[in-house]
Amino acid sequence: MTADEHLEAREAVSLDELEALLRIPSISALPEHDEDVRRAAEWVADRLRVAGMDFARVVPTGGHPVVYAEWLHRAEGPTILIYGHLDVQPVDPINLWDSSPFEPEVRDDRMYARGASDMKGNLLECILGVEALLRTEGSLPVNLKFLIEGQEEIGSPQLPEFVAVNQELLACDLVVSADGGQWSEEQPQITLGLRGLAGLQIDVYGPATDVHSGIYGGTVANPIHALAYILDSMRTEDGRITVDGFHDGVKPVSDEERAAIARVPLDTSEYAQSVGVEQLSGEEGYTPLERVWVRPTLEVNGIWGGFQGEGSKTVLPSEAHAKITCRLVPDQDPARILEVIAAHVEQHTPSGIRAETRPLPGSGAAYLIPHDHWGNRAAADVLSELYGVQPYLTRSGGTVPVCAIFQRELDAFTVSFGFGLDDERIHAPNEFLRLRSFRRGQIGWVRLLRRLGQEPTPDRRRGVSSLDTDTRAAL
Amino acid sequence: MTADEHLEAREAVSLDELEALLRIPSISALPEHDEDVRRAAEWVADRLRVAGMDFARVVPTGGHPVVYAEWLHRAEGPTILIYGHLDVQPVDPINLWDSSPFEPEVRDDRMYARGASDMKGNLLECILGVEALLRTEGSLPVNLKFLIEGQEEIGSPQLPEFVAVNQELLACDLVVSADGGQWSEEQPQITLGLRGLAGLQIDVYGPATDVHSGIYGGTVANPIHALAYILDSMRTEDGRITVDGFHDGVKPVSDEERAAIARVPLDTSEYAQSVGVEQLSGEEGYTPLERVWVRPTLEVNGIWGGFQGEGSKTVLPSEAHAKITCRLVPDQDPARILEVIAAHVEQHTPSGIRAETRPLPGSGAAYLIPHDHWGNRAAADVLSELYGVQPYLTRSGGTVPVCAIFQRELDAFTVSFGFGLDDERIHAPNEFLRLRSFRRGQIGWVRLLRRLGQEPTPDRRRGVSSLDTDTRAAL
Numbered sequence: 001m002t003a004d005e006h007l008e009a010r011e012a013v014s015l016d017e018l019e020a021l022l023r024i025p026s027i028s029a030l031p032e033h034d035e036d037v038r039r040a041a042e043w044v045a046d047r048l049r050v051a052g053m054d055f056a057r058v059v060p061t062g063g064h065p066v067v068y069a070e071w072l073h074r075a076e077g078p079t080i081l082i083y084g085h086l087d088v089q090p091v092d093p094i095n096l097w098d099s100s101p102f103e104p105e106v107r108d109d110r111m112y113a114r115g116a117s118d119m120k121g122n123l124l125e126c127i128l129g130v131e132a133l134l135r136t137e138g139s140l141p142v143n144l145k146f147l148i149e150g151q152e153e154i155g156s157p158q159l160p161e162f163v164a165v166n167q168e169l170l171a172c173d174l175v176v177s178a179d180g181g182q183w184s185e186e187q188p189q190i191t192l193g194l195r196g197l198a199g200l201q202i203d204v205y206g207p208a209t210d211v212h213s214g215i216y217g218g219t220v221a222n223p224i225h226a227l228a229y230i231l232d233s234m235r236t237e238d239g240r241i242t243v244d245g246f247h248d249g250v251k252p253v254s255d256e257e258r259a260a261i262a263r264v265p266l267d268t269s270e271y272a273q274s275v276g277v278e279q280l281s282g283e284e285g286y287t288p289l290e291r292v293w294v295r296p297t298l299e300v301n302g303i304w305g306g307f308q309g310e311g312s313k314t315v316l317p318s319e320a321h322a323k324i325t326c327r328l329v330p331d332q333d334p335a336r337i338l339e340v341i342a343a344h345v346e347q348h349t350p351s352g353i354r355a356e357t358r359p360l361p362g363s364g365a366a367y368l369i370p371h372d373h374w375g376n377r378a379a380a381d382v383l384s385e386l387y388g389v390q391p392y393l394t395r396s397g398g399t400v401p402v403c404a405i406f407q408r409e410l411d412a413f414t415v416s417f418g419f420g421l422d423d424e425r426i427h428a429p430n431e432f433l434r435l436r437s438f439r440r441g442q443i444g445w446v447r448l449l450r451r452l453g454q455e456p457t458p459d460r461r462r463g464v465s466s467l468d469t470d471t472r473a474a475l
Numbered sequence: 476m477t478a479d480e481h482l483e484a485r486e487a488v489s490l491d492e493l494e495a496l497l498r499i500p501s502i503s504a505l506p507e508h509d510e511d512v513r514r515a516a517e518w519v520a521d522r523l524r525v526a527g528m529d530f531a532r533v534v535p536t537g538g539h540p541v542v543y544a545e546w547l548h549r550a551e552g553p554t555i556l557i558y559g560h561l562d563v564q565p566v567d568p569i570n571l572w573d574s575s576p577f578e579p580e581v582r583d584d585r586m587y588a589r590g591a592s593d594m595k596g597n598l599l600e601c602i603l604g605v606e607a608l609l610r611t612e613g614s615l616p617v618n619l620k621f622l623i624e625g626q627e628e629i630g631s632p633q634l635p636e637f638v639a640v641n642q643e644l645l646a647c648d649l650v651v652s653a654d655g656g657q658w659s660e661e662q663p664q665i666t667l668g669l670r671g672l673a674g675l676q677i678d679v680y681g682p683a684t685d686v687h688s689g690i691y692g693g694t695v696a697n698p699i700h701a702l703a704y705i706l707d708s709m710r711t712e713d714g715r716i717t718v719d720g721f722h723d724g725v726k727p728v729s730d731e732e733r734a735a736i737a738r739v740p741l742d743t744s745e746y747a748q749s750v751g752v753e754q755l756s757g758e759e760g761y762t763p764l765e766r767v768w769v770r771p772t773l774e775v776n777g778i779w780g781g782f783q784g785e786g787s788k789t790v791l792p793s794e795a796h797a798k799i800t801c802r803l804v805p806d807q808d809p810a811r812i813l814e815v816i817a818a819h820v821e822q823h824t825p826s827g828i829r830a831e832t833r834p835l836p837g838s839g840a841a842y843l844i845p846h847d848h849w850g851n852r853a854a855a856d857v858l859s860e861l862y863g864v865q866p867y868l869t870r871s872g873g874t875v876p877v878c879a880i881f882q883r884e885l886d887a888f889t890v891s892f893g894f895g896l897d898d899e900r901i902h903a904p905n906e907f908l909r910l911r912s913f914r915r916g917q918i919g920w921v922r923l924l925r926r927l928g929q930e931p932t933p934d935r936r937r938g939v940s941s942l943d944t945d946t947r948a949a950l
Contacts, residue, residue, distance in 0.1 A: 311629060397693065428685045
């Protein structure tokens with residue numbers, strides 16, 4: 001039996017396994033789900049062990065745990081570290097879900113559940129591919145490690161230190177991130193870049209308590225107006241960021257980059273329709289893809305203050321708050337971005353108002369990999385074969401902070417290899433995964449590992465011979 | 476026994492009665508308290524009957540009821556309609572209260588409870604004054620009617636029609652509103668003007684659901700940014716309103732008005748301190764008192780949208796909302812103000828965003844009474860005697876829409892006669908009433924009714940002889 005036949009034969013069982021994993025509400029942002037994140041980690045470690053990986057176990061980090069596993073029995077070929085995450089986003093607004101987010105439901109060959117597309121489906125595809133190779137061939141074409149974290153959706157607070165402390169354990173020639181997606185059902189892509197992230201909360205204070213808007217309206221500064229003024233001062237109407245120092249060091253988009261991006265077709269009206277807006281907007285002088293791929297953003301994710309109930313309450317409120325995240329491009333340092341925004345808020349705080357800023361977790365630098373890196377060539381070969389067309393060279397507007405961390409701590413590039421699609425409502429109500437992608441992804445991993453096994457053994461063999469048994473024992 | 480002695484003798488009982496009334500959570504804004512508003516109305520009607528008023532009863536309006544009572548046994552003297560309200564504001568944020576809002580607590584000769592200052596204390600002072608006269612003198616110096624409503628805090632939605640339909644029942648020579656206050660514990664005032672009110676909600680819509688701020692940030696308009704832009708476009712930083720047409724018909728403040736206002740001293744640093752701000756703010760070219768008395772305002776009372784929980788959620792939200800109320804000056808029509816704001820919102824809605832506006836209940840025109848009106852002269856005489864100093868001629872930045880309604884429907888001016896003070900945290904946590912004001916108010920009402928009884932019988936005797944028994948029976 002071939003690996004592909006093995007995968008086809010257990011298709012129904014694999015789907016049951018996906019549902020079992022999706023039923024665990026591993027929301028890393030909410031402390032009441034800490035135990036669920038841990039349960040999901042145990043589930044993944046068990047599944048890796050069943051798949052045939054050695055030493056699969058849940059490892060503490062000080063925050064949500066990670067799962068580490070390895071299979072290091074090849075004398076030749078590169079060492080690959082597969083990265084993924086098992087945590088998911090919160091589910092609110094819950095009333096907009098058509099089915100319960102943690103009771104997976106298949107409708108029209110789509111699996112609806114929180115985490116289906118981001119990224120429990122991707123994760124299981126990869127494990128199933130590895131298992132198919134081990135079951136049918138008795139070994140893997142490469143030396144393989146897994147690092148599956150439980151805190152990606154809250155910005156991986158403990159992961160940087162975990163990777164730094166465990167450089168030897170995680171040493172590899174290439175990271176392959178299963179947390180990625182394709183361009184469409186028919187069109188694959190190689191993702192070359194990811195935007196970085198910097199988040200902060202702005203807390204604005206006016207009078208000591210909510211006061212009467214008739215008695216004080218006109219003489220006491222209103223924190224909501226102050227917040228609106230501060231937020232509006234940060235961007236032009238078309239979304240260009242006007243915070244002093246925000247664009248420091250940002251290189252203009254080169255003609256070559258623009259040309260590469262222009263080769264990727266985008267039906268803007270379909271794109272607009274997919275999110276339910278009549279037209280796209282954004283920074284003048286850039287195409288929609290340039291705006292999300294190579295330009296930084298500053299978006300308010302949430303705002304609140306004063307009376308939010310039914311009817312009317314004539315108060316001049318005491319406080320107002322907003323949460324902001326910025327998506328960053330290479331050469332923007334997240335810490336520096338938080339500094340310039342804090343300075344902007346300070347400079348734009350109206351008199352009679354006190355404003356404070358504080359960083360939110362999840363900062364991460366942007367990331368860029370050369371399009372002709374050997375890992376990308378391998379992925380491109382596999383995707384071309386699977387889809388029958390050459391992949392686009394794309395970027396992602398999102399953030400996977402670990403890519404920059406792996407580069408810094410492990411001196412290894414990360415190739416993105418996942419099968420999610422942009423319309424699958426990740427981070428939103430009614431998230432879903434196409435089951436076609438789930439099947440294709442499993443076969444994709446089998447082929448990718450085989451193709452990576454054909455790469456020449458690197459000069460410097462990392463992560464195999466040097467590994468100290470004590471390092472593992474200490475985990 | 477004199478009326479004053481009667482009041483002093485039953486002081487402890489009167490305080491118990493105040494506590495009993497304050498214990499009824501008559502929040503008109505919240506449907507779950509409808510029955511409590513009704514209970515408060517029954518309590519007030521009973522108390523008026525006990526005080527010696529004829530025909531005291533709860534009358535339906537289609538919304539929260541009103542209490543009507545009368546005593547019309549004088550052959551001479553004017554007919555006075557006493558106005559007040561028995562409903563109170565909501566109590567949120569409840570966690571900022573030091574004692575439970577509906578379990579009245581006396582601390583340092585102050586009664587802490589929702590409604591203590593606004594205006595159950597004022598209401599009971601007036602009833603107790605009337606009772607003292609009837610008990611000790613057997614009659615009143617004037618013909619008297621009471622109209623106590625249960626919907627003032629939600630803008631009196633049914634009251635205009637009730638007054639219009641019952642013009643004959645409510646006919647009078649003068650309205651005295653018990654819903655008012657004094658300048659300070661030592662300084663009385665005659666309130667000549669009230670600002671009007673116009674409120675609306677702005678609902679801003681972007682993508683059909685919350686979407687990922689990485690994938691869509693930069694190309695899809697963010698409703699929170701749009702709302703911040705819209706709100707910020709409505710005012711300059713110092714609070715001058717920039718909505719086209721908003722100031723149409725607003726007369727410049729005259730030198731005479733400015734001089735009268737300038738005669739009222741204001742310790743701005745004490746005023747700022749009283750609400751816990753470091754400095755006052757507001758429209759350039761106007762003093763603080765001019766800003767709250769004779770200039771219109773536009774204040775956001777509440778705002779919400781997107782993620783408001785702990786930590787970070789990288790969404791570009793689907794919706795954002797704000798509630799606004801404007802305080803208006805004479806010559807501003809509330810309906811017209813709502814129109815110009817709606818037009819402004821439409822003109823300032825960024826592309827890719829849909830914005831809607833809808834009126835909130837509570838609109839009312841501003842009001843102004845001549846300072847030398849006979850009712851004001853009577854009130855001034857009484858207050859001078861009570862406080863030992865002449866009252867200031869002031870205005871209120873707040874709104875009592877019924878003053879304009881009484882003027883239109885009953886052709887009667889309204890004199891304001893109440894004993895609340897501006898620092899008593901009305902509409903806010905830890906509302907309180909000074910018990911000294913509660914005692915002084917009772918005596919004040921005795922003297923005011925006596926003083927009004929000395930006014931010459933008006934040429935046209937209103938509300939007494941012409942009253943049809945059937946009108947009452949139909950109530």
